[in-house]
Amino acid sequence: MSDSAHSPWVGQPHPEGEPEPISAAEEHAAELASDSHPLGTPGRRFDRRSPFMIGLAAAAGVLVTVGTVRLVLAAHEVLLLVAAALFLAIGIEPAVSWLTRHRVRRTLAVTLVFVVVLLGLAGFLWAAITPLIDQGQALISHAPDSLHHLEDKYPVIRSAADRFHLEDKLRHGVDTNAEGLRNGLIGAGQVVFGAITGTVIVAVLTAYFSANFPSLRANLYRLFPHARRPRAILIGDAIFAKVGGYVLGNLLISLITGVLTFIWLAAFGVPFPLVLAVLVAVLDLIPLVGSTLAGVVITLVSLTVSLPTALFTVGFFIFLRLLEDYLLAPRIMGRTVRVPAVVTVVAVLIGGSLLGVLGALLAIPFAAAVLLLVQEMLFPRLDQSEHRAG
Template identity: 35%
Template structure:
């Protein structure tokens, strides 16, 4: 019986540098071709940004291949613990100082954020004019000039109407208040709920409040404070418009400057996300303004037909309330119904029914068409984002909560999720 020749077992072969490089290239290809990953549209970029993007893509590929060949590993070794602790302490103090500075500069930050959103909302129109063969400076002049003319025209139409209706409100408010007990709806409400609510006591309390001169002095002080607030608001609006013009004129340069702060090998992914975010924010701002304008115009027509008092003044309030995500339409409904109640319960009921129908049409017909593929955020995150934004930055925070939440979701889906699925 012949014996088989003895052979020494060979140790497992280590993968060569070329195989590691090919594996890294394959891994990078799988990451780039993941269904969630969306690359920037280079046709929407200007020539300099397009050149920077292509260079960054090539640099990312070269860096991955070089890392795979060299198999570089980084070790964390603490050689000077006291020096490390001192540096960490300085970093904490610097963070506290920056936080204190941010809290003091909240108003300026709100101006900057508001101007940036206006610039991003106007930028898609400027790009459209560029695709039609108009130079960007001329396109910016046309778009921003038209924007200013539209705002001036709206104010020219609205301010005289508002002043007349406010004066009418001031003149007729005492008669509304004193004759409220003679209104048919008040008598009906008094007959139904007389045992539950002391309407006569509440009415007498209100009349006594109006009759005291010191209360009118407080009211005059409140009017003075409101006038100061209006003046500050006009000043803030002028500052925001000037900043938005600067942002719109230098938007491409600002983005390129931001890209240069990122390492060349990781710049392409940052450009992918940033271009998508700016496009989504611009579309979101345009969509919200269009929806709010439709809401205000149709609401004004309805209030005129139903006979709601001070329809023009209420329509302006509806426009600004409709800009607030999630709860704006509901707040507008409450406002219109409350004002319509001064006319009659039937007018208030008709206004409430109209807005209930309109909110359904807006949710299922107008919003999907106008906001198509702009932002897609689950309802629960919309609520959380609106609450967090409103707590941090007030009304402005509530307005920007949806695009900011969409930006965070976009980063998670296109950066974090694909990397986790490849492990």
């Protein structure tokens, strides 16, 4: 028995009376090992058509499906953080790739993108955190008084408020929130700690995914058979480009709408312009529903100034919506994301009902990816089958 057949790191010392079949197999294993294949070359495949393999595959499929479903349900919160980080990593990939094409190392490119984002957030918070807190507290605390002021100016609002008891509900909500803030410091601390922890986890995972995106992409494509790999690369890169273009384009459009809203509100003397502009920018990230909800809120606040101001604000948001749909989105996103309006509505509704805000954000790029797969894979096969049948 050759000593080179035994690993010096496993099961030392080997027994002297080791069974002959094992000794022979280890000697043969030593002969199979080489520099190119240190663990030997793969052997021939099992007979997949044998009854044993069919039954084993069926049982394993059921167990894997059940186990996967239970695992997803048990770890859905963590999986959502991972999905958000991967989504953001794919989203910043166009910027990182642009820097790498200009001879910047990938690690440095990811660092530069993160630094720019963090500096932008830090600068915004440094300049606007105090006005945001003051205006936010004033907006919440003065909400009942603003509603009472609207009731005095507009009898229609008074009748609607009396019918639905809006003033009592609004005052009760404000008092409840204030009492909760006073008595629920532990719960509030837990919420803040959870939000900070989730943000840090997403940021770290995003940096990791972005820094290692080329290797992750390569390993993903290695899962496809050799004959189908080139086609998978073309389709996969097209999907990545759609997601990246959507994320960066949506963030830029949201920033533009927030700035325009702040200018409009400040020009017409609408109260709380900064906090309302930030609200518009955040809600505009949510497809379809977000901008509409933001327009309703801003219009109600502008009613406290005057009815003409509210009507002009409605016209401004209609113009802003048209500007976003027909000028900003086509020019910023180009043709990277092209989803029909009906598919967009259905995707956002389904994504929002399944995963909330994150599902609504992921719905459009996911729908774009599905449409690309249908157009490139399903439709050609259906057309060929129809042609053969004819």
